[in-house]
Amino acid sequence: MSENYQPQSGNQDLWHTIFGPGHPDLNKQHRFHARLPRDPRCKLCFAPFEGLGGFYLRFKGKGRSNRNPNFCNACDGFLEAFPGGAEVEMSVIFVDIRNSTQFAEGAEPAAVSGRINSFLDAVTDTIVKSDGFILAFYGDCVVAVWPPGFSGLDHAAKAQTAARRLVQQGAAITGADGKAIPFGVGVHTGPIFIGTVQAARGLFRDISIFGHGVNLTARLAGAAQAGEALLSEAAVQAAGQGQDLPRRALELKGITGETTAYALG
Numbered sequence: 001m002s003e004n005y006q007p008q009s010g011n012q013d014l015w016h017t018i019f020g021p022g023h024p025d026l027n028k029q030h031r032f033h034a035r036l037p038r039d040p041r042c043k044l045c046f047a048p049f050e051g052l053g054g055f056y057l058r059f060k061g062k063g064r065s066n067r068n069p070n071f072c073n074a075c076d077g078f079l080e081a082f083p084g085g086a087e088v089e090m091s092v093i094f095v096d097i098r099n100s101t102q103f104a105e106g107a108e109p110a111a112v113s114g115r116i117n118s119f120l121d122a123v124t125d126t127i128v129k130s131d132g133f134i135l136a137f138y139g140d141c142v143v144a145v146w147p148p149g150f151s152g153l154d155h156a157a158k159a160q161t162a163a164r165r166l167v168q169q170g171a172a173i174t175g176a177d178g179k180a181i182p183f184g185v186g187v188h189t190g191p192i193f194i195g196t197v198q199a200a201r202g203l204f205r206d207i208s209i210f211g212h213g214v215n216l217t218a219r220l221a222g223a224a225q226a227g228e229a230l231l232s233e234a235a236v237q238a239a240g241q242g243q244d245l246p247r248r249a250l251e252l253k254g255i256t257g258e259t260t261a262y263a264l265g
Ligand SMILES: [Zn+2]
Pocket: 042, 043, 044, 045, 046, 047, 071, 072, 073, 074, 075, 076
């Protein structure tokens, strides 16, 4: 997703199991860790880093990795030992913040960062409550996925619910200054390559997504009006809901032919 990172190959069956049907050991950890307070958590196993849960797990030898703060030491070790990825059918959302360059022009850097951070908190909360998995904040964009192994077989319906909630919250999602932050949402369901990426230099590893479906989702988010979510035809079909939403034919940059999108909001 970023030119600074290279996707890694290998361990395809393992990665397919984790994000496709779900790995039983990891899913057991998810259920256990999700009950322990509190955020922030390891992106892969949901182990809490703060609060009583964080204290308990540190006592058990599991803490935040000191070279990769998004993961616990166990999962960071796992990413190092089993780099790779697989193509899995899943749902994806991009949330694209509008006019942030304009806002940044006339504001103090601290105000810009505060405004964006409280927006990201609100969006993250809605996505996590809809069983989504936050992959990354890319500048002005929040990227989240619903892999069946994490989110269940009804991932497309859950992603659509998240999009609906984001659109409904709309102007209520404000920055630290209390002003609404306009944003557009793109939603898609399809085969996505998910796996580890390695920084061109150094050891830093993360999980990222690649493929046509990722580009399509980003373009849909970019084409959405402020306060609107655009769903691909595949997203609507996989969810089995939303067929009655207003439809638009779009010409999207880098996508051949017309794209049919369903508009929420
Ligand atoms: Zn972990």
